[in-house]
Amino acid sequence: MSPEVFHLPDVGEGLVEAEIVAWKVAIGDTIALNQPLVDIETAKATVELPSPYAGTVTALHGAVGDVVEVGAPLVEVATALDGSAPLGELAETAASTGRPAVLVGYGVAADAPVASRRRRRGAPDSPPAAVVPPTPVAPVSRVAGPVRTTPPVRLYAKQHGVDLATVTGTGREGIVTRADVERALARPAAPSAPRTAPAPAPATSLAGRPVASWSEGPLEEHIPVRGVLRSMAEAMTQSAFSTPQAAVWVRVDATRTVELLESLRQRPAFAGSRLSPLAIVAMAVVDGARRFPAINSTFDAAAQEVVIRRRVNLGVAAATPRGLIVPNVKAADTLGLTEMTAALSALVDAARAGTTTPEAMLHTTITITNVGPFAVDGAVPILPPGTSAILAVGQVARRPWVVGDAVVPRHTVDLSMAFDHRHVDGALASAFIAHVGRFLEDPAPALIAP
Amino acid sequence: MADELVQLLSPEGQRVDHPDYECSLDDTAILGLYRDMVIVRRICNEATALQRQGQLALWAPVQGQEAAQIGSGRALAPGDFVFPSYREHGVAWTRGIPPADMLRIFRATETGGWDPQRYHCNLPTIVLGDQVPHAVGYAMGIQRDGAEEAAMVFFGDGASSQGDVMESFVWAASFMAPVVFVLQNNQWAISEPTSLQTKIPLYRRADGFGFPGVRVDGNDVLAVYEVSRRALERAREGGGPTLIEAYTYRMGAHTTSDDPTRYRVDAEVEVWRHRDPIERVKALLAREHAVRSSTFEEVAAEAEAIAQALRADVLAMDAPPATDMFDDVYAEPHPWTEAGRAEVLAFAEEAR
CATH class of the missing domain: 1.20.5 (Single alpha-helices involved in coiled-coils or other helix-helix interfaces)
Incomplete structure (x- = not known):
């Protein structure tokens, strides 16, 4: 008879994958019901999975260290004729749809929470009213914030490539209904427009862990390398010792960006949103990736190929109470400024609240690390594994700048970027960062017509 | 803790004298408590396995707390009413609730799982501490009916910090409500140790509200039974509420979504492993009551059969509309x- 297949279950309320830590059985072993099969490590815990079948192991899917998706086959067992328990519906559902069966909790992917009313701290000084550019956004039917709709409609819209931000909701309290999406399908879609926030971090901590003061702590303090700290250490080590990295940097006059932000903050569409330079930088990076797709890539050493991606999942390095994590804004290249601002706000809120989903940290294609809130001018970052460029943004500050023959105070910012020098050469990296710099020097035209 | 703790059976299975309490149970009854605990642990292990196999959304393991639950549950009279939290699988067992019904809520096929009136046991309360005011309200109803019954409510050291619990203490004391508060102190409120939550032993909180508080060895089923029995009698006779702190330990995770190795050390778990609630009763039965190993094997076989039936029942549960x-x-x-x-x-x- 055909073997029973044990698919990896969601053992932790909303997980999407797990890493195989140790196999407890081998092919050919005779096993009993509930006999330990494998240790797996999820984002939440390391757990032992007991077998749902008695019989003989005929296949093990994955080696130690492999990451297996929830719902994927894990173990196959040829059962005796009198049989053991049948697979329940939950596992079947997960397998057939390829999606984890979410039973309780928060689900596998959270939609953006509503923006906080908190105002951004440390905003640059308001410049005198000078050249105030017009609103550089496409028409939108509502104020900034996530689109209100239901999960099935969200799925329906995604499957049909409809940008929900462009759909006017006719449901109760403006909720977008399926019928609204169907109407939108009948007309060409248009991009919409955005909000953002930097995150200051506590001083006396190590990767999110509190560190006792000089006088109160022990003579020698041992901090276990676990959790986010371990992830950070592994990612950095892997990157540093597998990828030859080089860096370029440029100082740009971001005065127009600062002025644009000030003017946008006055507009009702951005009322209460955390509009910050990061949002403009994000738009600039996406625009740069569009112009120079080769920067949005992965050097796959195993396959000996470079994978160029025409979709930007924009990673944002976030210092959280738990340490450094890099969640990303999915499909950032499809977002307008208002949406980008909302997405960055949601990402930062989730990171601070510790509710970032494992999924949100997967498949980053290019990364921004905003070191400005730490009051430094720049950094030479290390690439997140699997990506080819990470842009560091220093603090925006008024500095002397030469305009014509005069030295005048301007809002300037230093950009620096580490890149994978195996396939990205200095010319490409320089062209990309220069493009980002030009975007910040004059953001309005680029935002209007990307 | 030793001088405050009511204990009738040591971790090694030796009888312990106590000035206020003595064991009233014969060997048949003690064997019954042993059987209960073995079955409940086996049910818990099966449920944990089912969760790991994707058949339950979540499970809250009871392992380590069997004596605290069986001892108190078996002290109840049929007319008494139980208000459990989400970990009281042992108490549910003593009320005659079929094991499969305990798992329905964890498979997310039902919002409850059983008829509370039929078993005189309310449904698992997930919201921390909510069941405590429910129990006090029910107990005040008993008073108004003039019935000789009591309410028994279960909560943990974590829930004891909830404001609802404090208010319930006030009401129970003010009205002399026939309620027994069973606080299972399993040392960890998920990842927070009890020491962070209270500056005094938890049972002494009752002093401030004006009713008796007793700390009992929660891993000693004989002591838990006797302390519970007296508190229930006192309640039914109009003596008012009692707070029982069953001093125990959660041997497993808070739930299957938790990884306790991230916040507590193995050495602590090892200490409590030597205080296992089942092993000490087994030692007593074997030594003092000449219970043979074949009897223990029969109990284990019965527990295994119950676990297999439970598995079959769970796999047959369909999602409701x-x-x-x-x-x-x-x-x-x-x-x-x-x-x-x-x-x-x-x-x-x-x-x-």
């Missing part, structure tokens, strides 16, 4: 729940 949750909110149709039902149906239509 999505609108099921509206059925039992009110006894009569209510416009709000009907609106909710219509919304769910419309949602399903959008997802077609």
Whole structure:
């Protein structure tokens, strides 16, 4: 008879994958019901999975260290004729749809929470009213914030490539209904427009862990390398010792960006949103990736190929109470400024609240690390594994700048970027960062017509 | 803790004298408590395995707390009423609730799992501490009925920090309500140790409210039984509430979504492993009552059969219609729940 297949279950309320830590059985072993099969490590815990079948192991899917998706086959067992328990519906559902069966909790992917009313701290000084550019956004039917709709409609819209931000909701309290999406399908879609926030971090901590003061702590303090700290250490080590990295940097006059932000903050569409330079930088990076797709890539050493991606999942390095994590804004290249601002706000809120989903940290294609809130001018970052460029943004500050023959105070910012020098050469990296710099020097035209 | 703790059976299975309490149970009754604990642990292990196999959404393991639950549960009279939290599988067992019914809520096929009136046991309360005011209200109802019954409510060291629990203590004391508060102090409120939550032993909180508090060795089923029995009698006779702190330890995770190795050390778990609630009773039965190993094997075989039946029952549970949750909110149709039902149906239509 055909073997029973044990698919990896969601053992932790909303997980999407797990890493195989140790196999407890081998092919050919005779096993009993509930006999330990494998240790797996999820984002939440390391757990032992007991077998749902008695019989003989005929296949093990994955080696130690492999990451297996929830719902994927894990173990196959040829059962005796009198049989053991049948697979329940939950596992079947997960397998057939390829999606984890979410039973309780928060689900596998959270939609953006509503923006906080908190105002951004440390905003640059308001410049005198000078050249105030017009609103550089496409028409939108509502104020900034996530689109209100239901999960099935969200799925329906995604499957049909409809940008929900462009759909006017006719449901109760403006909720977008399926019928609204169907109407939108009948007309060409248009991009919409955005909000953002930097995150200051506590001083006396190590990767999110509190560190006792000089006088109160022990003579020698041992901090276990676990959790986010371990992830950070592994990612950095892997990157540093597998990828030859080089860096370029440029100082740009971001005065127009600062002025644009000030003017946008006055507009009702951005009322209460955390509009910050990061949002403009994000738009600039996406625009740069569009112009120079080769920067949005992965050097796959195993396959000996470079994978160029025409979709930007924009990673944002976030210092959280738990340490450094890099969640990303999915499909950032499809977002307008208002949406980008909302997405960055949601990402930062989730990171601070510790509710970032494992999924949100997967498949980053290019990364921004905003070191400005730490009051430094720049950094030479290390690439997140699997990506080819990470842009560091220093603090925006008024500095002397030469305009014509005069030295005048301007809002300037230093950009620096580490890149994978195996396939990205200095010319490409320089062209990309220069493009980002030009975007910040004059953001309005680029935002209007990307 | 030793001088404050009521203990009748040491971790090694030796009888311990106590000035206020003595064991009233014969060997048959003690064997019955042993059987209960073995079965409940086996049910818990099966449920944990089912969760790891994707058959339950979640499970809250009871391992280590069997004596605290069986001892108190078996002290109840049929007319008494139980208010459990989400970990009281042992108590549910003593009320005669079928094991499969305990797992329905964890498979997310039902919002409850059993008829509270039938078993005189309320449904698992997930919201921390909510069941405590419920129990006090029920106990005040008992008073008004003039019935000789008591309410027994279960909560943990974590829930003991909830304001609802404090208010319940005030009401119970003010009205001399026939309620027994069973606080299972399993040392960890998920990842927070009890020492962070209280500056005094928890049972002494009762002093401030004006009713007795007793700390009992929660891993000693004989002591838990006797302390519970006296508190219940006192309640039924109009003596008012009692707080029982069953001093125990959660041997496993808070739930299957938790990894206790991230916040507590193995050495601590090892200390408590030597205080296992089942092993000490087994030692007593073997030594003092000449219970043979074949009897222990029979109990284990019975527990195994119950676990297998439980597995089969769980795998046969189908998901209910999505609108099921509206059925039992009110006894009569209510416009709000009907609106909710219509919304769910419309949602399903959008997802077609």
